[in-house]
Amino acid sequence: MYKNNAVYIMTLLILQFHIVLPKRLANVKEQQNISIDTVSKQETDLINFFYRPIDFNADGLSYYFKHVYNHPEYTQYLPYNLSHMIQFLDYGRQTEQTEAFAASVIKLFMQKVKATPYIDAESFVEFLPKFADAMKPYLEKKDAAFLGEVQAVLKDRLTNVFSKYFSYFQRNPDGFMNSLSEQLAKQTNQLCTTQHVEIAELKKDVLRFIELCANKLVWSSKDDLQVWYVCNKLAYEVQQCLEKGVISGPESFDDGCWSLIHRFCYFLELSAPTLSPEFYDQVLSDLKTKPLILTAADEQEDNITSKRAHLISRVQMYKNIAHPKPLENFQLHFNDNKIQAAID
Numbered sequence: 615m616y617k618n619n620a621v622y623i624m625t626l627l628i629l630q631f632h633i634v635l636p637k638r639l640a641n642v643k644e645q646q647n648i649s650i651d652t653v654s655k656q657e658t659d660l661i662n663f664f665y666r667p668i669d670f671n672a673d674g675l676s677y678y679f680k681h682v683y684n685h686p687e688y689t690q691y692l693p694y695n696l697s698h699m700i701q702f703l704d705y706g707r708q709t710e711q712t713e714a715f716a717a718s719v720i721k722l723f724m725q726k727v728k729a730t731p732y733i734d735a736e737s738f739v740e741f742l743p744k745f746a747d748a749m750k751p752y753l754e755k756k757d758a759a760f761l762g763e764v765q766a767v768l769k770d771r772l773t774n775v776f777s778k779y780f781s782y783f784q785r786n787p788d789g790f791m792n793s794l795s796e797q798l799a800k801q802t803n804q805l806c807t808t809q810h811v812e813i814a815e816l817k818k819d820v821l822r823f824i825e826l827c828a829n830k831l832v833w834s835s836k837d838d839l840q841v842w843y844v845c846n847k848l849a850y851e852v853q854q855c856l857e858k859g860v861i862s863g864p865e866s867f868d869d870g871c872w873s874l875i876h877r878f879c880y881f882l883e884l885s886a887p888t889l890s891p892e893f894y895d896q897v898l899s900d901l902k903t904k905p906l907i908l909t910a911a912d913e914q915e916d917n918i919t920s921k922r923a924h925l926i927s928r929v930q931m932y933k934n935i936a937h938p939k940p941l942e943n944f945q946l947h948f949n950d951n952k953i954q955a956a957i958d
Contacts, residue, residue, distance in 0.1 A: 664691040668698060670705045683722075689729040693830075694737045696745075699723045703748035713816050716752040720819045724826060732832040735844050742824070742851035749820055749860045753813060817862040821869065824852065824861070828873035835885035838893050842900070845878045849908035868911040875908065875921055879928045886932040894933035901926050 664685075668678050682688060682698075699719060706715040727733070828848070833841040852870040855861045861870070882889075900906060901922055909921040919927075 660687060661691065664688060665695070668701050668705075670701075683726070689726055689731075692723075692726055693730050693733050696723065696737075696741050700741075700744050700748050703745075703752075707748070707751045711752075713752045713812060716749060717816055717819050720823050724823055727823070727826055727830070730830060733827045733830040735831045735833045735841075735848070738827055738831060739844055739847050739851060742848065743854060745820075745823075746851070746855045746858045746860050749816075750858050753816065753859055814862060817860060817866070820855070821861045821866045824855070824870055825873045828870065828877055831874075831877045831881075833881055833885075835881075835888040838890050839896055841878075841881065842893070842897050845874055846906060846908050848874050849906070853907050864911060868914075871908055871911055871921060875925060879925070882928060882932045886936040889932075889936060891933075891937050894929060894937065897929050898926065898933070901929070 664682060664687075668674060668682075678698075699722075702719045702722070703716060706719065831848075833844065835841070837844075849871055852861075852867060852874070855870075856863075856867045861867065901909070906922075909925065911921070913920055
């Protein structure tokens with residue numbers, strides 16, 4: 615697909631840099647009399663600079679953090695490309711890092727995404743499945759390692775107890791075993807609780823990152839109906855995150871879908887007059903007749919307006935504003951030399 619390649623990303627970024635940096639570039643041209651072609655080359659060079667993969671060695675990581683991560687324009691690149699985040703997660707998997715490493719990567723890029731002006735929706739819909747696949751091994755590894763951790767802890771505990779209290783075991787085996795089983799139960803419960811908390815926290819971090827990006831999504835009104843399709847594709851990818859086990863339960867899926875819905879409604883608020891009548895008709899038709907993933911999750915309470923009803927209401931409202939129906943059956947009635955306008 616054309617939008618997957620570097621040329622497309624570079625084109626988007628060049629356009630973005632023309633919008634974000636006009637004053638700076640104008641000052642440069644005035645002061646140094648630089649031509650438009652030279653400026654474009656500078657912008658292209660900067661995009662190529664950001665686009666380069668990370669070298670995961672001491673020098674390469676030092677260079678990335680000093681010159682790329684800290685670059686003042688890096689936050690203008692990330693809305694279109696979060697591949698560096700995937701590279702970090704893949705590197706951690708290859709070097710058998712723990713879930714703590716994955717959590718630190720999420721935090722690292724969350725700080726930068728907070729500074730971005732927006733996130734390109736079509737780029738994000740391509741990022742999400744890669745993100746889910748990159749996170750999944752960390753959670754699976756944590757589950758797989760748990761039994762080994764429990765076995766090692768219990769073995770150490772048993773060895774320590776028997777070495778110290780073997781004489782007591784010989785004198786009173788029942789009392790010894792009762793005391794030992796109680797201690798082992800407490801130890802196992804503590805390990806299980808710790809395991810559950812660590813996994814739950816990592817899944818919360820994943821959801822926080824997804825919602826942070828979702829709350830910054832932008833579409834182009836020129837894409838018209840494609841905007842609606844991308845929004846639904848994003849809901850599908852959030853559902854895949856749930857099925858792959860990188861977010862926790864239906865509540866997280868519900869949170870993700872509501873974030874997408876609110877952002878889509880904000881897009882409608884900004885772009886309503888520029889969207890075609892066909893856009894509104896198709897969206898309303900889909901909402902009324904199709905089992906959409908975007909609206910599938912149940913609400914927390916029965917009396918809360920459903921996602922489907924909320925969307926239908928908002929889309930219909932903006933349709934009426936953008937494309938009002940013409941007045942029909944307008945007639946003039948004469949009565950006592952007064953003109954009264956009435957609409958049947």
